[in-house]
Amino acid sequence: MATAYFMQLLTQMSEARTDQEHMEIYMISKPSIPDRTNYILGKSVQSPLSEMIWTGKQLKQLGAGILAIPCITAHFFHDELQDEVGLPVMNAVEETAVCLWNRGIKHVGILATEGTIQSQIFQRVLEGYGISSEIPDKEMQQIITDMIYHDIKEGKTVDIERFGRVSAELNEKGAQVVILACTELSLIKKDFPIGTGYLDVMEVLAAKTVQKCGRLRAEYRKLITL
Amino acid sequence: MATAYFMQLLTQMSEARTDQEHMEIYMISKPSIPDRTNYILGKSVQSPLSEMIWTGKQLKQLGAGILAIPCITAHFFHDELQDEVGLPVMNAVEETAVCLWNRGIKHVGILATEGTIQSQIFQRVLEGYGISSEIPDKEMQQIITDMIYHDIKEGKTVDIERFGRVSAELNEKGAQVVILACTELSLIKKDFPIGTGYLDVMEVLAAKTVQKCGRLRAEYRKLITL
Numbered sequence: 001m002a003t004a005y006f007m008q009l010l011t012q013m014s015e016a017r018t019d020q021e022h023m024e025i026y027m028i029s030k031p032s033i034p035d036r037t038n039y040i041l042g043k044s045v046q047s048p049l050s051e052m053i054w055t056g057k058q059l060k061q062l063g064a065g066i067l068a069i070p071c072i073t074a075h076f077f078h079d080e081l082q083d084e085v086g087l088p089v090m091n092a093v094e095e096t097a098v099c100l101w102n103r104g105i106k107h108v109g110i111l112a113t114e115g116t117i118q119s120q121i122f123q124r125v126l127e128g129y130g131i132s133s134e135i136p137d138k139e140m141q142q143i144i145t146d147m148i149y150h151d152i153k154e155g156k157t158v159d160i161e162r163f164g165r166v167s168a169e170l171n172e173k174g175a176q177v178v179i180l181a182c183t184e185l186s187l188i189k190k191d192f193p194i195g196t197g198y199l200d201v202m203e204v205l206a207a208k209t210v211q212k213c214g215r216l217r218a219e220y221r222k223l224i225t226l
Numbered sequence: 227m228a229t230a231y232f233m234q235l236l237t238q239m240s241e242a243r244t245d246q247e248h249m250e251i252y253m254i255s256k257p258s259i260p261d262r263t264n265y266i267l268g269k270s271v272q273s274p275l276s277e278m279i280w281t282g283k284q285l286k287q288l289g290a291g292i293l294a295i296p297c298i299t300a301h302f303f304h305d306e307l308q309d310e311v312g313l314p315v316m317n318a319v320e321e322t323a324v325c326l327w328n329r330g331i332k333h334v335g336i337l338a339t340e341g342t343i344q345s346q347i348f349q350r351v352l353e354g355y356g357i358s359s360e361i362p363d364k365e366m367q368q369i370i371t372d373m374i375y376h377d378i379k380e381g382k383t384v385d386i387e388r389f390g391r392v393s394a395e396l397n398e399k400g401a402q403v404v405i406l407a408c409t410e411l412s413l414i415k416k417d418f419p420i421g422t423g424y425l426d427v428m429e430v431l432a433a434k435t436v437q438k439c440g441r442l443r444a445e446y447r448k449l450i451t452l
Binding site: 001003004005007008010011012016017018019020021022023024025026027028029030031032033035058062149153154155 | 227229230231233234236237238242243244245246247248249250251252253254255256257258259261284288375379380381
């Protein structure tokens with residue numbers, strides 16, 4: 001569903017008045033690609049990388065000039081993928097850091113899969129921009145993991161109060177902004193009134209992709225809901 | 227935007243509990259393909275067919291076993307496309323007729339682009355199932371054309387009262403059900419409370435595609451909102 005929402009964001013963020021003004025999109029959705037988190041955490045030996053490379057190469061052959069991946073955990077493989085496919089791959093992690101840095105944010109909270117959190121892909125990049133980060137404690141992380149893998153991926157409803165509790169904990173630790181660093185969590189922001197104080201990494205990825213390939217509508221230039 | 231919504235429908239209609247249970251989707255969105263209605267009405271000599279065939283062949287090469295086109299007007303080229311690509315192409319027009327026939331509907335109204343209306347692709351297929359049809363008069367058709375080409379494709383809001391007036395006119399002429407026979411009109415049903423008495427052709431296309439490639443969730447077996 002994150003892929004469908006990413007397509008929607010690309011379309012609605014594009015400044016276009018006719019079909020013909022929209023950018024060209026080649027999309028391969030291979031849900032059979034092995035779970036990224038399980039591999040990163042060492043729970044599975046099935047790496048998703050080779051299928052990601054195959055997919056990237058197919059898209060290149062179709063004519064794609066830039067790749068974008070609406071799965072943040074998969075960014076763990078960003079550099080290898082880019083090298084192997086030989087096309088620029090949008091970097092949602094880097095773009096998020098730039099976006100926060102531009103707004104003068106110094107301290108954030110991260111909501112993501114365990115794969116993203118444990119591999120420290122966000123923490124390391126953010127540090128490079130002088131931004132420190134908070135992650136949920138073990139019990140709170142379990143709530144987020146359940147929401148991603150049970151509620152959202154299975155198409156169930158989400159207990160928005162529990163979600164708010166985890167965010168609030170990060171704010172109490174000093175986070176000025178909570179980043180939604182998993183595209184499944186972006187679906188929560190889309191479908192529920194979660195309030196302000198968030199930065200949705202998929203929105204950042206979509207806006208930057210539109211900027212590179214087309215024209216971004218003015219109203220999407222600021223993405224942090226403060 | 228219709229393509230993004232079609233992707234969303236495929237996902238939400240699929241009976242799946244993990245990413246890995248979803249079907250594989252290859253998608254090419256080429257908004258540069260010449261406008262179908264302009265060609266069908268003779269307002270343009272640029273046929274979209276050759277680019278549609280190219281696109282279909284690319285999808286076949288990627289591994290697609292079935293093609294589905296979330297543009298109803300493009301169904302004008304259905305048979306030629308199927309022959310040239312050499313893959314089965316889902317037929318949203320035929321599937322809609324079957325769906326209406328199964329429910330015992332005898333008389334429908336058609337809301338669509340002028341290309342779809344004038345080429346009689348729906349009227350002819352429906353007749354084969356013993357279903358007669360009503361189309362909007364000239365002035366009412368202009369309202370629908372404006373909604374499709376100006377409001378929806380440009381991402382503007384829709385005057386839902388005017389939309390209701392056109393539907394009501396078809397009901398007054400005897401239509402038991404009004405079919406939304408343009409995927410841009412499906413977006414109106416998605417975003418506005420248009421009430422009951424409609425059959426959304428894109429929903430039919432999505433449900434039938436899921437049935438062929440995966441498992442359809444039980445709640446999507448009945449699509450006419452009577």
